[in-house]
Amino acid sequence: MTLKPDLELVSLVKRYGETVAVDGISYHFDAGTYACLLGPSGCGKSSTLRMIAGHESVSDGAVLLGGRDVSHLPPAKRGTAMMFQNYALFPHLSVRDNVAFSLKMQGTDATTRKSRANEMLELVDMLPLADRLPAQLSGGQQQRAALARALITKPEVLLLDEPLSALDPFLRIKMRAELRKLQRELGITFIHVTHGQDEALALADEIVVMNNARIEQAGATRTVFEAPKTAFVARFLGSHNVVTMPEGKIAIRTDALRIRPAGAARLPATVTAIEYQGTHVALTASIPGDQEVTALLSDRDFFDAPKMEGEAIGLDWDAQEAHALAG
Structure with a gap:
């Protein structure tokens, strides 16, 4: 050959x-x-x-x-x-x-x-x-x-x-x-x-x-x-949130974010938009530092515990789901 x-x-x-x-x-x-x-x-x-x-x-x-x-x-x-x-x-x-x-x-x-x-x-x-x-x-x-x-x-x-x-x-x-x-x-x-x-x-x-x-x-x-290495790659590929934390900038996949009760999670957040996408629901929330993130939830998970725009929630993720970014 x-x-x-x-x-x-x-x-x-x-x-x-x-x-x-x-x-x-x-x-x-x-x-x-x-x-x-x-x-x-x-x-x-x-x-x-x-x-x-x-x-x-x-x-x-x-x-x-x-x-x-x-x-x-x-x-x-x-x-x-x-x-x-x-x-x-x-x-x-x-x-x-x-x-x-x-x-x-x-x-x-x-x-x-x-x-x-x-x-x-x-x-x-x-x-x-x-x-x-x-x-x-x-x-x-x-x-x-x-x-x-x-x-x-x-x-x-x-x-x-x-x-x-x-x-x-x-x-x-x-x-x-x-x-x-x-x-x-x-x-x-x-x-x-x-x-x-x-x-x-x-x-x-x-x-x-x-x-x-x-x-x-x-x-x-x-x-x-x-594992995107830069904020540009994380944002351009989509399905990632770029978040500035006290320890530095990180990327977290939208499907890795977990919705928790207000005050019982790593990040306090306020729901700003909810978009039904059929099999999934995209929930957008504002977080400290004038930042915005999106969590992608299965339709079943969302409608089992629905949220409303303006509602206070908590956001969490597994440690291994966060990737440090170079810039």
């Missing part, structure tokens, strides 16, 4: 004039990993992806694929393929011809192009629609066509730039499952850019959280979620 190549970013920098969009980031992606670059708009994640793809020049540092420096190679020579946010399908070409386009540019004969395109379309369950034009497809079908077009070159790394952002919420969840299944079947590295933490948590083996052009924290998805 041929070993798949790993991907490494070495002190990678991207400057646009005086603006530093990516500031010396380094990270190693094992072969066959599904990784998400996660962060707010303008944090540098898309610039990083485009440098890996070769669609943006590298200002400094290197992109290594299988130990080979590909930083200055054109996109078609790197062993990567990119699926763009807007899918970028040619409107005048059929789905099959869109998928086969890169092979045509390489001079592959028509019979081979058609055969390979059909294989890719079958992989993404689109073969019956091969003769349609892009305008005759739904958003999910266009995404599958773009995915087949990216995969036809047999890349070692597939790069996905916010691939689910144009889809409605229900289709987005369905396509998340399909992307994960496809990645496992192909066994190649997927690097997926998103600003949606739910998307990253659902898809990724590992996440790279970016902020202000740098990596704030990276590693196995569950490890980063369970």
Whole structure:
């Protein structure tokens, strides 16, 4: 079996004039990993992806694929393929011809192009629609066509730039499952850019959280979620409260907070909002220091002992549920 190549970013920098969009980031992606670059708009994640793809020049540092420096190679020579946010399908070409386009540019004969395109379309369950034009497809079908077009070159790394952002919420969840299944079947590295933490948590083996052009924290998805190192990561991943205590700043998961009677817990609090979410109830409360926290309770626990806005309560948590933050 041929070993798949790993991907490494070495002190990678991207400057646009005086603006530093990516500031010396380094990270190693094992072969066959599904990784998400996660962060707010303008944090540098898309610039990083485009440098890996070769669609943006590298200002400094290197992109290594299988130990080979590909930083200055054109996109078609790197062993990567990119699926763009807007899918970028040619409107005048059929789905099959869109998928086969890169092979045509390489001079592959028509019979081979058609055969390979059909294989890719079958992989993404689109073969019956091969003769349609892009305008005759739904958003999910266009995404599958773009995915087949990216995969036809047999890349070692597939790069996905916010691939689910144009889809409605229900289709987005369905396509998340399909992307994960496809990645496992192909066994190649997927690097997926998103600003949606739910998307990253659902898809990724590992996440790279970016902020202000740098990596704030990276590693196995569950490890980063369970133990955020900074207030930014704790807040951005969601499901965490960041609380300043006399002994320092800590992160506590929303589902780790326990509601106690007023005066019988670690923190006094006042209920400020209650939001019913079906299986759960989100209870927001103000605490000393002009801070606000949210406790996520099961609907059964909440309605067994309901609280009202303005009610005084106590908040507690197990000691091991609090994580000290660096900043």
